[in-house]
Amino acid sequence: MSFLFFTIITVLTGCGNLLVLDPKGPQAQTQADVIMISIWTMLFVVIVVFALLAYMLIKYRASKQSDDYEPPHIEGSKVMESIFVGIPVIIIIFLSIVSVKSNYAVESTPEGYEDQEPLVIYASSSNWKWHFSYPEQDIETVNYLYIPTDRALEFKLYSHGPITSFWVPQLGGQKYAMADMVTTLHLAADVPGEFFGRNANFSGKGFAHNTFNVNAVPPAEFEEWVDEVKETASPITEDRFQELLEPGHLGQLTFTGTHLEFSPAPEHNHGGSQSHDKHDGHENHDHHEKHEDHEEEESSDHHHH
Amino acid sequence: MEFFERFAIPHPSPAIYASMVAIGLTVIAIIAGLTYFKKWGYIWREWLTTVDHKRIGIMYLISALLMLFRGGVDAIMMRSQLAVPGNTLLDAQHYNEIFTTHGIVMILFMAMPFIIALMNFVVPLQIGARDVAFPRLNALSFWLFFFAAMLFNISFVVGGSPDAGWTSYFPLAGNEHSPHVGTNYYMIAIQIAGLGTLMTGINFIVTILKMRAPGMTLMKMPMFTWSALITNVIIVFAFPVLTIALAMGTMDRLFGTHFFSIDNGGMDMLWANLFWVWGHPEVYILILPAFGIYSEVISTFARRNLYGYKSMVASMVIISLFSFLVWVHHFFTMGQGAFVNSIFSVTTMAIAVPTGIKIFNWLFTLWKGKIVMTTPMLYSMLFIPIFTIGGVTGVMLGMSAADYQYHNTMFLVAHFHLVIIPGVVFAMLAGLTYWWPKMFGFMLNERIGKWAAWLIAVGTCVAFFPMFISGLDGQARRMYTYSEATGFGFWNMLSFIGAGILAIGFVLIVYNIYYSTRYATRDIGADPWDARTLEWATHSPVPEYNFAITPEVNSSEALWDEKKKGHKLFKGSYQEIHMPSKSGVPFIMSAIFFVFGFAMIFSLWILAIVSLLGIFACLIHRSFEQDHGYHISVKEIEETEAKMGGAKG
Amino acid sequence: MKIDHSQPLEYGTEQNKMNILGFWIFLGAEIMLFGTLFASYFxxxxxxxxxxxxxxxxxxxxxxxxxxxLLTSSFTIGLAIHAMRLGRQKAMLTFFGITLVLGLAFLSVEIYEFFHYVHVGAGLQTSAFSAILLTTLGTxxxxxTFGLLWGLGIILQIxxxxxxxxxxxxxFIFSLYWHFLDVVWIFIFSFIYLKGLM
Known part of the structure; x- marks a missing residue:
């Protein structure tokens, strides 16, 4: 069993291709560092416990002792028990410092990116898709992301249904997307590449396939992509968006405009019902503009593969 | 027709139809068997109406073992589905139902009754009591649990099982996203079982505080009794939170309220908070009695007193307090920010300190001991290393920044199984093997027992270690399938093999029970393990009055004192013993609760009101009833003692 | 049944003492129950x-x-227990009866209050606030209500x-329960009504 554990440690440290331990951005790097620090620290604890256990089991087996050996009555010892408490306390203090520092690191703009304006992307989930709105670029995608490298990213997460969790392991850890508040996840990509992303929080039947692709490209290429989308994609309309919200899997779609214009995020709406009505019902449509471009949508959706 | 549609299974499959037939046949077989062998009277008199803590303990035990197999079958189905990429053995809906019921059954209908079984059987004996403080309430606790478990399990064939995960997060668990009745079963069945558990909590606190043998001060209680006391305090403070959460969830689903809904001000995060304010202490409700069992077993088979008794008690008290201060670590990723996460990260890791004290105290109990590797001891020695790995990964998960990467992944699944299985399941099996002779008057076969222990330990490692890897590689939990391209296939195949090994281990335990029942010698005396605490000072199996004479003690190892230090446990002569009378009301009332629960689940309001009136009728009956119990005469005691191999003391 | 006459009658046997201790622990659980409701309300x-x-x-x-x-009924149940200790059954029953009548009056006003809330558009299904308000008050x-039935049963038995x-x-245990409900009401009064009205 300990053999197995050490095998695992070897695997962990030997092949760095596990997604979480193969970071491509500063936040994931911080987290991978914390994970490795904690593994090594905990390995020390494990070795101490295993060694003590092995020593006791080998030395004090009944078969190794004379029949008339009578084990002594030993109450605890203040010194020993202080050691049992003291060393773990020191370890926990050390890990607490690491933990608190890394908490603040992952909850703020990634290190080295503080001076730039972050790219804000709204990522909202519906059963079982992700809608990515780029207010700055005024475009929207479904189930795939294009992001520029070397720029801080600020994901604004919320959900049109069950709680989901936005997770791109190689860029950083996950955070929940919920219906009644917007959460913020700070990420950045150091290198270009295609990364795997998913909803990590169980959300019903279609959960397993609730994934998305992340394409990290150099800033110039990102601008090209935005221009291309603006030329080729059709605008997102409220009716079209309502269709998208229907449960199911959609593949990758691209639109101009964002749904935030007619269906804003629940950001400043703690407890109010106004912004929620649209998400799950069809009753509140009349006070919104009606878009009349039904027929075109299906054919002009910009499919991305 | 619409009326009947709600009882149909939303996603029927041959497996479910087969189970329906199997359940039907089993029920018919039981009824026919009882009738043929004319055992109805026996069952009613000796079991269904009993208020004896030992029999109630054994009934808890049988139920827990049954549920262990139900939950185990769920586990095997999950691991089979995931064994290869793109498997189509189960569809998403089935998989979702199975992991949901696996979690609930294992935690609430297997682990809980298992610890309560051992508490019931052992605690009154360990403190030298005749029974618990409220024997009839104890019977009610059991029957409420039992009928709740049955109610939960029929969801499988009537109406469909819950499918929103054992955490049942809203809004997923709300009507909009979980339209069939499955989640109603969750809300109602757990509520009924929880009532029973709360009563157990009150009952055992009073029992332990008020019914200890003369001379047994709090700091002279055996460690298992200490763990039971602290556990029950946690139960009393944690379960009401669940009661409210479930009540709100029930109202959202049945009465259209907006506690956790998306609209009209509902707050999904409130459910998550309430659930885990109960849920985390619940983990310690399970693990502390397990720690108590290990303390008894390790001390017995190291042939030494427990090292650091006081720090053992102190660490449990600290753990019980901290258990209420860490719940946020179940959702570090909910967006509460670095400050809140930092606080809960530190409190979470801090729990490692008292837990560490316990591990080191056990290790130092072995020091200068004379270790006999019996089956219970083998479980304990396998527990320490595996639990340590589960525990240190818990510290890793407690580092909230890193938790963003572990959360909702197989890494987490690996962690909590590697804590709960060695921590709780090994302890239950150790306790079962250890106290089996006291319960039934013969020992389980040691050779088969050790084989089972090794298989279960190896199976646990093979099943769960690979999940650390696939978790770090991005495998989320609760996915019913994955593609080959992910590369998770190898690790999941390993887990499947581990699950198979585990299954063989559990089958061996059943075989051991069968084998030992048939072949084991009944001539084992009162103290076959050469143990140290009071329960071994009376006969095996235990007579209904437990001790013919109330023992007097002056340390936490009263029997050891008698054996080694010439302490006299039993002074004086036999006296008439007062015993509580049997009652069928707990059984009947719980059966009505079952009907009430069923009616609520299916919104059958008239039936619900009628059964509620029935419940009140039982309460009124109890209030007006005058029952002073009965007495066992000195002559009867003498006869029993003579039959059981000579008077004690 | 051994009766210890150095103690008040309600503490007279071991079982009685355990019943009272058990009920105190139950009230501990009740504190958690209402505590959870209050936390949810806030x-x-x-x-x-x-x-x-x-x-x-x-x-x-x-x-x-x-x-x-309710405050008055808490006082009268105290008087009832006092009379009980003095062995004055009739006085005890009178005060016990007054307690239940006051409880019934309380309940009637509360039922009126509920009708009022529903009437002004704060039903169970209106909002999270209305649901938790009615659930807390309703609990x-x-x-x-349960206390009224229970108390009636005790009166009949006496x-x-x-x-x-x-x-x-x-x-005695009933009086503990009744006092507890009074304490809960004081919290409801202060933290739900007064806070809401301010």
Whole structure:
């Protein structure tokens, strides 16, 4: 069993291709560092416990002792028990410092990116898709992301249904997307590449396939992509968006405009019902503009593969 | 027709139809068997109406073992589905139902009754009591649990099982996203079982505080009794939170309220908070009695007193307090920010300190001991290393920044199984093997027992270690399938093999029970393990009055004192013993609760009101009833003692 | 059954002492139950959706009447227990009866209050706020209702059997329960009504 554990440690440290331990951005790097620090620290604890256990089991087996050996009555010892408490306390203090520092690191703009304006992307989930709105670029995608490298990213997460969790392991850890508040996840990509992303929080039947692709490209290429989308994609309309919200899997779609214009995020709406009505019902449509471009949508959706 | 549609299974499959037939046949077989062998009277008199803590303990035990197999079958189905990429053995809906019921059954209908079984059987004996403080309430606790478990399990064939995960997060668990009745079963069945558990909590606190043998001060209680006391305090403070959460969830689903809904001000995060304010202490409700069992077993088979008794008690008290201060670590990723996460990260890791004290105290109990590797001891020695790995990964998960990467992944699944299985399941099996002779008057076969222990330990490692890897590689939990391209296939195949090994281990335990029942010698005396605490000072199996004479003690190892230090446990002569009378009301009332629960689940309001009136009728009956119990005469005691191999003391 | 005459009758046997201790522990659980309801209330208080807020619907008059009735009933049950200790069964039953009548009056006003809330558009399904308000009040009200039935049962038993170890024990435990409901009401009064009205 300990053999197995050490095998695992070897695997962990030997092949760095596990997604979480193969970071491509500063936040994931911080987290991978914390994970490795904690593994090594905990390995020390494990070795101490295993060694003590092995020593006791080998030395004090009944078969190794004379029949008339009578084990002594030993109450605890203040010194020993202080050691049992003291060393773990020191370890926990050390890990607490690491933990608190890394908490603040992952909850703020990634290190080295503080001076730039972050790219804000709204990522909202519906059963079982992700809608990515780029207010700055005024475009929207479904189930795939294009992001520029070397720029801080600020994901604004919320959900049109069950709680989901936005997770791109190689860029950083996950955070929940919920219906009644917007959460913020700070990420950045150091290198270009295609990364795997998913909803990590169980959300019903279609959960397993609730994934998305992340394409990290150099800033110039990102601008090209935005221009291309603006030329080729059709605008997102409220009716079209309502269709998208229907449960199911959609593949990758691209639109101009964002749904935030007619269906804003629940950001400043703690407890109010106004912004929620649209998400799950069809009753509140009349006070919104009606878009009349039904027929075109299906054919002009910009499919991305 | 619409009326009947709600009882149909939303996603029927041959497996479910087969189970329906199997359940039907089993029920018919039981009824026919009882009738043929004319055992109805026996069952009613000796079991269904009993208020004896030992029999109630054994009934808890049988139920827990049954549920262990139900939950185990769920586990095997999950691991089979995931064994290869793109498997189509189960569809998403089935998989979702199975992991949901696996979690609930294992935690609430297997682990809980298992610890309560051992508490019931052992605690009154360990403190030298005749029974618990409220024997009839104890019977009610059991029957409420039992009928709740049955109610939960029929969801499988009537109406469909819950499918929103054992955490049942809203809004997923709300009507909009979980339209069939499955989640109603969750809300109602757990509520009924929880009532029973709360009563157990009150009952055992009073029992332990008020019914200890003369001379047994709090700091002279055996460690298992200490763990039971602290556990029950946690139960009393944690379960009401669940009661409210479930009540709100029930109202959202049945009465259209907006506690956790998306609209009209509902707050999904409130459910998550309430659930885990109960849920985390619940983990310690399970693990502390397990720690108590290990303390008894390790001390017995190291042939030494427990090292650091006081720090053992102190660490449990600290753990019980901290258990209420860490719940946020179940959702570090909910967006509460670095400050809140930092606080809960530190409190979470801090729990490692008292837990560490316990591990080191056990290790130092072995020091200068004379270790006999019996089956219970083998479980304990396998527990320490595996639990340590589960525990240190818990510290890793407690580092909230890193938790963003572990959360909702197989890494987490690996962690909590590697804590709960060695921590709780090994302890239950150790306790079962250890106290089996006291319960039934013969020992389980040691050779088969050790084989089972090794298989279960190896199976646990093979099943769960690979999940650390696939978790770090991005495998989320609760996915019913994955593609080959992910590369998770190898690790999941390993887990499947581990699950198979585990299954063989559990089958061996059943075989051991069968084998030992048939072949084991009944001539084992009162103290076959050469143990140290009071329960071994009376006969095996235990007579209904437990001790013919109330023992007097002056340390936490009263029997050891008698054996080694010439302490006299039993002074004086036999006296008439007062015993509580049997009652069928707990059984009947719980059966009505079952009907009430069923009616609520299916919104059958008239039936619900009628059964509620029935419940009140039982309460009124109890209030007006005058029952002073009965007495066992000195002559009867003498006869029993003579039959059981000579008077004690 | 050994009766210890150095103690008040309700503490007279070991079983009686255990019953009382057990009930105290049960009240500990009840504190957690109501604590959870209050915590949920504070969380959901401002989440009124499109429905009314507390300030919109609370009426001070029935609340004051309810408070007066319940506080008085807590006093009379205390008097009942005092009479019980003096062995004055008739006085005890009178005060016990007054307690239940006051409880019933409280309940009637509370039922009126509920009708009022539903009438002004704060039903169970209106909003998270209205749901938690009615659930918290309703849980307290259900406790009072249960107490009325329970108390009635005890009165009947005392009439039938007199002040025995058992009936005094039940009465004493009932008084603990009733005082507890009063304490809960004080919290409801302060933290739900007054806070809502301010």
């Amino acid at each position: 969380t959901l208080e401002n989440r009124i959706g499109s429905g009314p807020s507390g300030a919109d619907i609370f009426e001070i008059t029935p609340i004051i009447i309810e408070t007066f009735l 307290h009200g259900a406790h009072v 009439k039938k059997r007199g002040l025995t170890v058992e009936t005094t024990n039940k009465s």
